[in-house]
Amino acid sequence: MKYIIAPSILSADFGNLQRDIEMINKSEADWFHVDVMDGVFVPNISFGFPIMAAVKKHAAKPLDVHLMIVEPDKFIGDFAKAGADRITVHYEACTHLHRTVQLIKASGCKAGVALNPHTPVSLLADIIGDLDLVLIMSVNPGFGGQQFIQNTYKKIRELKHLITGVNENLVIEVDGGVGVENIGNLVSAGANAFVSGSAIFATNSPTETIAKMKELTGK
Numbered sequence: 001m002k003y004i005i006a007p008s009i010l011s012a013d014f015g016n017l018q019r020d021i022e023m024i025n026k027s028e029a030d031w032f033h034v035d036v037m038d039g040v041f042v043p044n045i046s047f048g049f050p051i052m053a054a055v056k057k058h059a060a061k062p063l064d065v066h067l068m069i070v071e072p073d074k075f076i077g078d079f080a081k082a083g084a085d086r087i088t089v090h091y092e093a094c095t096h097l098h099r100t101v102q103l104i105k106a107s108g109c110k111a112g113v114a115l116n117p118h119t120p121v122s123l124l125a126d127i128i129g130d131l132d133l134v135l136i137m138s139v140n141p142g143f144g145g146q147q148f149i150q151n152t153y154k155k156i157r158e159l160k161h162l163i164t165g166v167n168e169n170l171v172i173e174v175d176g177g178v179g180v181e182n183i184g185n186l187v188s189a190g191a192n193a194f195v196s197g198s199a200i201f202a203t204n205s206p207t208e209t210i211a212k213m214k215e216l217t218g219k
């Protein structure tokens with residue numbers, strides 16, 4: 001089993017974005033996690049296409065784009081063109097989720113669906129076979145640096161159960177409050193991709209923290 005570490009550039013120093021991207025390029029990280037917030041779906045605004053283009057220009061690893069926006073269908077083609085490899089939309093933001101997932105795939109990207117902490121995994125039962133990734137939010141989306149919600153473990157186990165015999169290659173990604181202290185337990189619960197922002201960028205050596213996280217997955 002390959003475990004994925006996806007540093008969130010939301011916690012990078014935007015004044016030194018290229019430096020932080022090069023750091024991730026040289027580290028053991030696997031993907032760049034790109035958090036897009038619109039100020040409507042979540043109570044915060046992060047960045048849009050110009051910043052994403054700047055990231056894409058320097059990033060030597062895939063872009064894992066997490067859209068915390070309403071009406072994502074309007075922009076899927078643009079995010080694909082801007083260099084997304086994976087596009088994850090929120091269950092709560094999609095009235096016609098099946099259509100949105102097909103749009104993502106037609107754009108040439110892998111398709112993911114994110115669940116807010118209050119949204120049950122069981123709601124994905126009729127779409128799970130179409131997905132490449134499910135992103136379980138372990139904080140309420142909108143900000144980095146929040147406290148991990150413990151109920152996440154139960155949701156990971158339920159998702160693992162849901163994909164068994166149906167879509168076992170699906171990536172189970174966890175986002176929010178993830179760091180060296182809980183990554184081992186998240187692996188045990190069944191997760192295999194880990195987004196981490198503040199726990200990586202707030203340390204003296206982000207590269208070493210990434211290596212430590214990777215080591216704790218058992219690789």
Ligand code: DX5
Binds near residue numbers: 010199
């Ligand atoms: C939150 C974002 C996360 C965030 C994680 O809305 O989706 O990706 O950057 O940051 P930390 O690891 O600091 O909780």
Ligand code: ZN
Binds near residue numbers: 008033034035175195
């Ligand atoms: Zn995210």
